[in-house]
Amino acid sequence: MLRTLAFGLFLISFPSAAQDGVFHIFHNNKMLGTIDVLRVAKGDSVTYSMISRSDFTFLWKRQVHTVARTMHVDGRVTNCLTTVHESGALRDSSALRCIGGRGLYVVHPEKVYSADLPKNPWTTARMYYDEPVGQDSIFVESELFECPLERIAPGEYILKLPNKEKNHYVYRDGILQEIRVDRGWLGLVFRRAS
Secondary structure, three states, X not given: OHHHHHHHHHOXXXXXXXXXXXXXXXXXXXXXXXEEEEEEEEOOXXXXXXXXXXEEEEOEEEXXXXXXXXXXXXXXXXXXXXXXXXXXXXXXXEEXXXXXXXXXXXXXXXXXXXXXXXXXXXXXXXXXXXOOOOOOEEEEOOOOEEEEEEEEEOOEEEEEOHHHOEEEEEEEOOEEEEEEEEOOOOEEEEEEOO
């Protein structure tokens, strides 16, 4: 079930007319990889895509490949897919698909439930393109629920994730410059390439 849904969401077509960008992934000032971000608008839909690749050694050599895609239709989240592969094996995944006006939620491994689609149009994917001025929560695609967002200074926000994890977003003139990822044992920085 999960593989079928993930494959179906993965094949969402992406028309031309896109904006894109690249962020470098750093740990202790050493570049580990990149994130390619893409936004495609067509008619009443906007699709965001993020693909990251990183190589690092923490106890053993790891290669992490993440794919995240989120689709908004009429300003509302209707589909999203996040997969994380480590050294070729699926580590985590989550997906949301609109079926009959409701959402089918799937979380690896095989947790499936139906619920209303998210009402919040703000997602982590959208934060790569738009500063979340006035927002107090964000729909986090990898978690499939809303998490609190706090503005801590002009152009700076903390997204509070489960397990006391945090993402610190830094904008300059409304453009995302950096995300500082706090995962306790592993702190990462995603920095916009110049």
